[in-house]
Every structure is written in C-alpha cells, then in structure tokens.
Amino acid sequence: MTEIQQATDERTSAADARWAGAPCAALTVGPDGTVLEINDAALLLVPALRTGAGLSRVAPWLSGAHPVPGTEPVTFSDVVDGRALEATPSRHDDGSVTWWLIDVTDVRSVRDELRIEQSRAVFLSDASAALLGSLNLQRCMEVIAGLAVDALADAAVVLTPATRRQFRVVTAVSGHGAPRSATSRLDPDEVPGLAEALQGFPPVPSRWIDPAAAPSWLVPPEIGEAGSIVVTPLPGHGIPAGALVLLRRPGSGPFSEGEESTAREFAARSGLAMSAARMFARQASITETLMRDLLPPKLQEIAGIEFAGGYRPAEDGDRVGGDFYDVHPCAPTPDGAAQTLAVLGDVCGKGLEAAVLTGRIRSTLHALLPMADDHVRLLGLLNDSLVSEDHTRFVTLVLASVTRDGSDVRLRLTAAGHPPPLIVRADGRVEEADTRGTLVGVLPVVEATTYETRLAPGETCLLYTDGITEALGGPMGRDQFGEQRLQRVAGECAGLPAEAVVERIQMVTTEWVGRNAHDDMALLAVSAPRGRHLSAVGGHGRGRYTA
Amino acid sequence: MSSPDPAPEWGASKVRLRDHVPRPGFTVLEVIGEIDQAEAEVIRLRMVELMQQPGRGRAVLDLSGVGFFGSHGLTAVVRSSRAADELGVPLSGVTGPANRAVQRPVRMTGLDQVIRWYPDLDSALADGLS
Numbered sequence: 001m002t003e004i005q006q007a008t009d010e011r012t013s014a015a016d017a018r019w020a021g022a023p024c025a026a027l028t029v030g031p032d033g034t035v036l037e038i039n040d041a042a043l044l045l046v047p048a049l050r051t052g053a054g055l056s057r058v059a060p061w062l063s064g065a066h067p068v069p070g071t072e073p074v075t076f077s078d079v080v081d082g083r084a085l086e087a088t089p090s091r092h093d094d095g096s097v098t099w100w101l102i103d104v105t106d107v108r109s110v111r112d113e114l115r116i117e118q119s120r121a122v123f124l125s126d127a128s129a130a131l132l133g134s135l136n137l138q139r140c141m142e143v144i145a146g147l148a149v150d151a152l153a154d155a156a157v158v159l160t161p162a163t164r165r166q167f168r169v170v171t172a173v174s175g176h177g178a179p180r181s182a183t184s185r186l187d188p189d190e191v192p193g194l195a196e197a198l199q200g201f202p203p204v205p206s207r208w209i210d211p212a213a214a215p216s217w218l219v220p221p222e223i224g225e226a227g228s229i230v231v232t233p234l235p236g237h238g239i240p241a242g243a244l245v246l247l248r249r250p251g252s253g254p255f256s257e258g259e260e261s262t263a264r265e266f267a268a269r270s271g272l273a274m275s276a277a278r279m280f281a282r283q284a285s286i287t288e289t290l291m292r293d294l295l296p297p298k299l300q301e302i303a304g305i306e307f308a309g310g311y312r313p314a315e316d317g318d319r320v321g322g323d324f325y326d327v328h329p330c331a332p333t334p335d336g337a338a339q340t341l342a343v344l345g346d347v348c349g350k351g352l353e354a355a356v357l358t359g360r361i362r363s364t365l366h367a368l369l370p371m372a373d374d375h376v377r378l379l380g381l382l383n384d385s386l387v388s389e390d391h392t393r394f395v396t397l398v399l400a401s402v403t404r405d406g407s408d409v410r411l412r413l414t415a416a417g418h419p420p421p422l423i424v425r426a427d428g429r430v431e432e433a434d435t436r437g438t439l440v441g442v443l444p445v446v447e448a449t450t451y452e453t454r455l456a457p458g459e460t461c462l463l464y465t466d467g468i469t470e471a472l473g474g475p476m477g478r479d480q481f482g483e484q485r486l487q488r489v490a491g492e493c494a495g496l497p498a499e500a501v502v503e504r505i506q507m508v509t510t511e512w513v514g515r516n517a518h519d520d521m522a523l524l525a526v527s528a529p530r531g532r533h534l535s536a537v538g539g540h541g542r543g544r545y546t547a
Numbered sequence: 548m549s550s551p552d553p554a555p556e557w558g559a560s561k562v563r564l565r566d567h568v569p570r571p572g573f574t575v576l577e578v579i580g581e582i583d584q585a586e587a588e589v590i591r592l593r594m595v596e597l598m599q600q601p602g603r604g605r606a607v608l609d610l611s612g613v614g615f616f617g618s619h620g621l622t623a624v625v626r627s628s629r630a631a632d633e634l635g636v637p638l639s640g641v642t643g644p645a646n647r648a649v650q651r652p653v654r655m656t657g658l659d660q661v662i663r664w665y666p667d668l669d670s671a672l673a674d675g676l677s
Contacts, residue, residue, distance in 0.1 A: 348618060348621065348622045394625060417655070417656035418656075436654075442625050442657070443661065447657060466618050467618075470617040519617075519618070519619075
C-alpha cells in the first residue's frame with residue numbers, strides 16, 4: 001500500500017469516526033432509498049434504523065419526504081414514538097441525501113406552553129377589564145358567567161347567597177345568548193365541593209366530581225349532560241362572594257390542570273369584583289337612607305298658607321349640600337291661631353361635609369321649636385351649640401314665624417347674617433324685609449332684629465340663599481345674578497301661587513347660570529292664598545271670595 | 548423708610564393675593580378679585596403662614612380690591628380670625644373707602660364684631676400705631 005493510499009484511508013477512517021460521534025443525528029440515504037450510513041446520535045433517536053435497509057421499512061415517516069431523482073428535498077417534521085422530530089436534507093453529487101434529525105419535542109412543548117400562558121394572560125387581563133366595568137352585582141355575575149363560557153367551559157353557573165336559604169343563580173351556555181338569572185332555594189350539598197366553595201374553602205379537583213351525579217338545577221338543559229365539572233370558590237373581601245361552577249359536555253374532554261388553575265385565577269378576580277359590587281350596593285343603600293334625612297322636605301299647604309321650596313346643590317352629582325329649608329308646625333299663638341316656623345339657612349362649605357352640619361343644625365332647630373316665639377332666644381341657643389363644638393363652622397339663616405289671620409298672613413322675620421327676605425306685594429312691588437342679624441356660630445352672642453309684616457291674599461314672602469344672587473352667568477358668564485335682578489323676577493311673579501314663584505325663579509337662575517359652576521341655591525316661598533271665588537246663588541250677583 | 552419689595556402675587560384664577568410689609572410690625576395680605584370656596588381656603592392658609600412668620604406684629608386683611616364678597620368671603624374672614632386668635636396675632640380688615648361689595652355684607656352679618664374694620668389701609672396702619 002502506498003503512503004498516499006495509507007494517508008487517504010487514515011483520513012477517511014478519521015472522518016468516519018467524527019461522523020459516527022457527531023452530536024447531531026444524521027443518516028445518509030442512497031438514490032434508491034437504501035440507508036447507507038447512520039451515526040450514533042441517529043440510532044439513539046431512531047433505534048429502528050439499519051444500514052443497507054430500505055428507508056421505507058426502517059423509517060416510513062421519512063421515506064415520504066425523501067426525494068425521488070430530479071426533485072429537491074425539503075425540510076420535514078413528524079412525531080415518531082412520541083417525539084417531535086425535524087429532518088433537514090443535504091443533497092450530494094452522487095445523488096445521495098443526508099438527513100439531519102433534530103429532536104424538537106421540548107422546544108415545541110415550551111412554545112405550546114408559552115402560547116397557552118400568553119392566551120391565559122390575555123384572557124385574565126381582558127376579564128379584569130370587563131369585571132371593572134360594573135358595580136352592579138347582577139351585571140357583574142352576568143359578566144362572569146359570560147366570560148367563563150367564552151373561554152373556559154360549555155356552560156357556567158355563578159351562585160351567591162341571596163337570603164339564608166336562597167341563592168341568586170346566573171347561568172350562561174356557550175352559543176345560547178345572554179346569561180339568565182334566577183333566585184331559588186337549592187341545596188349546595190348536592191354538588192361535591194359546592195357547599196365548601198360557598199364558604200370559601202379551596203376547590204376540590206375536577207376528577208373528584210362525578211358529573212352523572214350533578215343535580216338537574218345545575219346542568220343547563222342546552223348541554224344535555226355534563227362530561228366534567230369544576231367547582232371553585234369566588235373569594236371576596238373578608239367573606240366569600242359565592243361560587244363558580246364550570247361544565248363541559250362529554251365530548252369536550254376533561255379540564256386540564258392548567259385550565260383548572262386558570263379557572264381559579266379567574267374566580268379570584270371575579271370574587272373581588274362581586275364583593276366590590278356588593279359593598280357598593282350596601283354603601284349606596286346606607287347613603288340613600290342617610291340622604292333621605294338630609295334632603296329638603298316636600299312642602300305643602302299648612303293651615304291654608306302656601307309653602308313651596310326649591311333646592312339645587314352646587315355639584316350636579318350631589319343631592320345635598322350646605323343650603324337647607326324646613327317648615328315646622330309649632331304650638332299655637334296665645335290667641336289660639338295655628339303657627340308655623342319656616343327656616344332657610346346656608347351652612348358654610350359645600351357638599352357632604354356641609355350637609356352633615358346642615359343635618360345637625362336642622363335637628364337642633366327642631367329640638368328648639370318650643371322657643372319659636374322668641375327668634376333671638378332660639379338663635380342664641382343654636383349659636384351656643386355651634387360655638388362650643390367647632391370654631392370654624394357657622395351658618396346664616398332666616399326664621400319666619402307664619403300665622404293665619406283671617407284672609408291675611410302674619411309674618412315675623414329674623415335674619416341672622418343672611419340676606420333679608422323679599423316681600424312681593426299684589427301690585428308687583430318688592431320690599432326688602434328690614435331685619436338684620438349676626439352670623440350664627442361665630443360670636444359669643446347673636447344680635448338680631450325681628451321684622452313684622454302682613455301678607456294680603458296673593459302676596460308672597462321669598463326667603464333665599466346667596467347662591468342665587470351670587471350665581472355667575474349672563475351673556476359672558478361673568479355677571480352675578482344679583483339682588484336687583486332677583487327682585488325684578490320676583491316682582492313679575494306677583495299674584496302667583498308659592499310653587500309657581502319658586503319654579504319661575506329656579507327656571508330663570510338655571511338659564512342664567514347655564515353650564516357655569518355655582519354654589520348651592522335654595523328658595524322658600526310663603527304665600528297668602530288668593531280667595532276662591534264663589535258665584536252667587538242662581539248665577540246672579542257679584543258673588544264673594546272665601547279665604 | 549422704604550418698604551421692602553412686595554412678594555410675588557399668587558393664588559387662583561378669580562383672586563390674586565399679594566402680601567407686603569408697608570411698615571415694620573405690619574403684615575398685609577391684599578386680596579384682589581372675587582372670593583369663592585377654593586380661594587377662601589387659600590386666603591386662610593396664606594394668612595396663617597404670614598401670621599406665623601417671626602416678627603409678625605399685626606396682620607391686616609385688605610379687601611379693598613374685592614369686587615364680590617359672599618358667603619365664601621365670610622368663611623375666609625371667620626377662619627382667618629380664628630387662626631389669629633389661636634396665634635395671638637391682632638388681625639384687622641380693610642373694606643375699601645366706598646366698596647359696598649364688602650362693606651354691606653360685613654355690616655349685615657356682624658363681621659364688624661369679629662374683627663376691626665377700616666375704610667382704607669392708611670387708617671388701619673395709623674390706628675395700629677396709636
């Protein structure tokens with residue numbers, strides 16, 4: 001053997017050794033489809049491979065991709081014995097092809113898991129956004145059921161306790177329209193894990209629940225029977241919000257561990273949303289109850305005298321504020337005439353804080369009604385109660401003691417730091433009541449003067465807060481409504497009933513303010529009603545007016 | 548003696564506040580514009596700040612530049628007066644010589660019994676020295 005021949009053989013055997021030990025699996029197949037070479041890595045990956053054997057016999061999955069002469073080989077992948085393999089070809093000059101095999105099972109698995117995780121994250125993110133959209137418990141439950149059937153199950157049932165034995169139940173079925181609701185008596189013990197879920201205990205695995213044993217009230221008729229069931233608690237703030245039951249048809253396959261985990265995360269978010277909705281409803285109910293006492297009262301005719309009030313809080317969303325009015329029947333006068341105390345006031349500040357103080361002042365005034373005869377004394381006692389408890393809170397107000405005197409109305413008016421009332425006479429003249437007094441709640445002693453007057457039939461006394469005269473508006477939005485404008489509008493209301501006077505002034509000031517911000521505005525009108533005309537008997541004569 | 552440069556004006560849209568020391572021992576807060584609820588609180592806070600400064604002497608709330616003085620103006624004065632009492636600082640007010648927008652509500656509500664009022668700044672300063 002020549003030296004050259006020997007060197008060539010050595011190089012070839014060295015190359016063969018490198019080929020055999022290469023970490024990447026490879027096999028070479030001749031033009032006729034016979035396996036020519038296999039390296040160790042290929043044998044490890046596909047133990048059935050044999051040199052000299054036909055590719056179609058030892059690797060049929062690859063023979064379909066192996067090119068016939070004259071065609072180009074292409075990269076190809078398939079699952080072999082549970083492993084995902086990718087085969088990439090290299091063509092040689094002699095017509096043979098080397099296939100490089102790569103096991104991509106783990107890569108694919110990670111990629112699939114990542115895709116599942118991404119879609120799960122998107123679902124939970126979308127669910128959170130949707131759940132934030134409503135603070136109404138019923139709507140919230142419908143959203144939960146709807147989201148669940150969109151992404152997790154064929155049907156979903158959301159349960160929450162309504163009363164001790166009754167449950168509010170919302171059911172949604174995929175492809176069957178909007179969720180439906182019912183409140184019914186049912187026994188949670190009929191479903192394994194449901195009673196526990198409603199108490200906030202961790203969920204039982206889906207495989208522990210026998211779908212065949214599910215009660216009829218749980219399985220919607222649209223899905224026939226349940227193939228698998230997941231029961232998961234809806235945890236709330238402190239106390240459980242309810243439970244979520246997911247159902248799949250028999251053909252849909254069981255819930256995977258990952259799906260159960262997603263269901264638990266979704267349930268956690270859903271429970272918090274339901275809990276927030278329930279807390280909001282409770283707060284709204286409490287607020288409504290408290291608000292009822294703070295709202296101005298509905299006024300009506302008392303002892304033949306017309307009373308009408310109007311109130312517009314500073315913030316459009318508020319229903320209460322710092323302005324208030326009240327009308328209280330009092331003890332009769334010494335001559336036995338029915339007496340009424342009307343009060344209109346303005347507490348410093350705006351919104352709920354002012355409304356709370358307003359409530360306290362109204363309660364105090366109510367307790368002081370036995371002193372209604374003596375306005376200055378009543379104001380002094382109210383002043384004492386305010387001065388002693390808070391040094392920066394004060395109120396301006398007007399007291400009006402109203403008594404019927406035949407067809408007239410007798411008035412005693414006392415203003416304490418407040419704009420004096422207006423008297424609208426029958427002929428359209430407007431007088432300002434001559435009463436002045438100090439703020440209540442600031443000085444140790446309240447000083448005030450009381451003004452007495454009478455209203456003839458059809459005449460009105462108008463009490464108002466400075467929110468009306470100070471309201472900015474007009475053509476440029478910068479002018480105050482002002483006292484003169486108020487007096488002019490009031491004068492135009494001469495002879496109108498109290499309610500019409502209030503409506504007219506409210507309409508004009510609302511137009512004036514437009515969309516501008518404004519302070520609380522309150523009005524109280526007291527009118528001596530016009531006599532009602534009685535025609536003479538038989539239709540003759542002038543007839544007469546009755547008081 | 549020349550007075551120090553006035554401090555920069557500050558405040559919100561409807562009202563401008565300017566504090567200055569016209570003579571030693573007097574701090575003046577000048578209010579120009581219309582006082583609404585938000586500004587009432589700004590005025591009180593600024594008054595408290597001025598009254599807490601060392602060597603503060605007397606404080607004057609000058610409302611001669613106020614064109615509209617409603618219930619929120621009352622609030623500003625009452626709260627400033629309370630703060631002055633707590634800090635032991637004499638506080639007086641200026642209505643402006645012919646400023647009915649301030650004079651009338653001050654008289655009507657009894658604010659003239661809460662703090663001492665003067666028609667102009669000079670008379671407030673002169674009375675403070677006597």
